Amino acid sequence: MTMWLESYRPQRFDELLTSDSVIDSLTHLSLQANPPHLLLSGPTGCGKTAAHQLVCRQVLGPSWRATTHVLQARDLAKTAGAMAKFEEFLRPEGAGSADTLAGRTSLDAFDHNISAAAEHSPPPAGEESPAPAVGTIAPVSRIIVIEDADYLGHARQSYLRRMMEESSRSARFIFTTHTPSRIIEALRSRTQHLRMPTLSRLMIEQRLDTIATAEGIQPTQGVLGDIAHVSNGNLRKSIFMFQLLAERQLLNQRSNVQLLMSNSTRREVQLVLEEALRGRVHDWKWEVQGKKNARVLKGAMGSLDQLMTLHDLDGRGVVDRLHHFLVAGRTHYPDALLNDLLEALSICDVRLQRSAQSRIQLEELLHRVAEIGQKHVSLLS
Incomplete structure (x- = not known):
């Protein structure tokens, strides 16, 4: 099955679903003979990945994939030995070597058509x-892209700053981030910062309608608007959801959109909240695993771990799910309890933007929810 996210990927800057000012800025900086390092910030699904791919194609030419190197910082942060893997990515010959990825040149920089890997794609700027x-x-001979750079932490960002100063004459860095305030000032001051705005429901609905016309699909009236609404500004999520419903022939009823969303995370999110409200934040139990008894984390934290693993969520994703659950109007919580929960959630959201340890902040949130449950115990009984 061909993914529509790839089939309908923008080929030109003017095909990006974003503001005119962002398109003009991307076009202008990409056409410079000496383009700057770039920092792209914005919410999930606003087009940061599509934007940096077009910049790489414009700056490096048709063979851009051969000299573009991408590191996903969020995935790196979840693995053991993250710093060693980070150094290995930037210094392929070893930590003690003077050879760096940013310092390497390429013949493609002098002839954009020299690489056999060149693809037949038009220049995004025309x-x-x-x-x-x-x-x-x-x-410029190569571009190094660090996605979700706000997960790097100060030590790795400082490492990058030194490399940008010492060995990146012929290389450029592109950083993408949800929270630019978590990027150290030394990096931000060396980049051109472009903020990509949240996409409106109408913009997403129009793009979905364009895809439907190209695919020869006629969904029931209102379905595309519902998909655009529940995607909450995330174009990637809306296109993926649209294709999923189309493949399963579920575009004939608007209720299928809500059914898909309710079955995804609502039950797991409700379980996390209910366990915390009852004071069961950590609930260790013995279970038989193989031929041994093992202590297994249950309660709110255990349910939270399952939620994050099953749906591949980070801290901000959990906060988004909790917020959607609380404001959807299906909880039947008293107003006083709901207000306290939303206040605790907002405090956690602010702290997540300043912290590299999302689990600590989520655990603190669940303890706060347990205190709220104790405060409103008469309303819950």
Whole structure:
């Protein structure tokens, strides 16, 4: 099955679903002979990945995939030995070597068509970027993309700053982030920062309608609007959901959209909240695993771990699910209890933006929910 996210990926800057000012800025900086390092910030699904791919294609030419290197910082943060893997990515020959990924040059920088891996795609700006004048500056030979750079932490960001200063004459860095305030000032000051706005429901609905026309699909009236609404500004999520419903032939009823959303995380989120409200934040139990008895974490934290693992959520994703559950109007919680829960959730959201340890903040939130449950015990009984 061909993924529509790839089939309908923008090929030109003017095909990006974002504001005109962002498109103009991306086009202008990509056409410069000496383009700057770039910091793209914005909410999930607003087009940061599509934008940096177009910039790489414009700056590096048709063979851009051969000299573009992408590191997903969020996935790296979940693994053991993260710093060693980070250094291995930036210094392929070893930590003690003077050879760095940013310091390597490529023949593609002098002839964009030299690589056999060149793809036949039009330049996103409508014309190829000009080469710098001979004897002035080194042409850009490769681009290093750090996605979700706000998960790097200060130590790795400082490591990057030194590399940008010492060995990136012919390389450029592109950072994407949800929370630019978690990027150290030393990095932000060395990049051009572009903020990509949240996509409106109408913008997403129009893009889905374009895809439906191209695929020859006629969904029931209102379905595309419902998908755009529940995606909450996330274009990637809306296209994926649209294709999923289309493949299963579920575009004939608007109720299928709500059914899909309610079955995804609502029950798991409700279990986390109910366990915490009853004071069972940590509930260790013995279970038989294989031929041994093992202590297993249950209660709210155990349910939270299952939720995050099953749906591949990070801290901000959990907060989004909790907020959606509380404001959807299906909890039947008294107003006083609901207000306290939303206040605790907002405090956690702010702390997550400043912390690299999301689990600590989520655990503190669940303890706060347990206190709220004790405060309103008469309303819950």
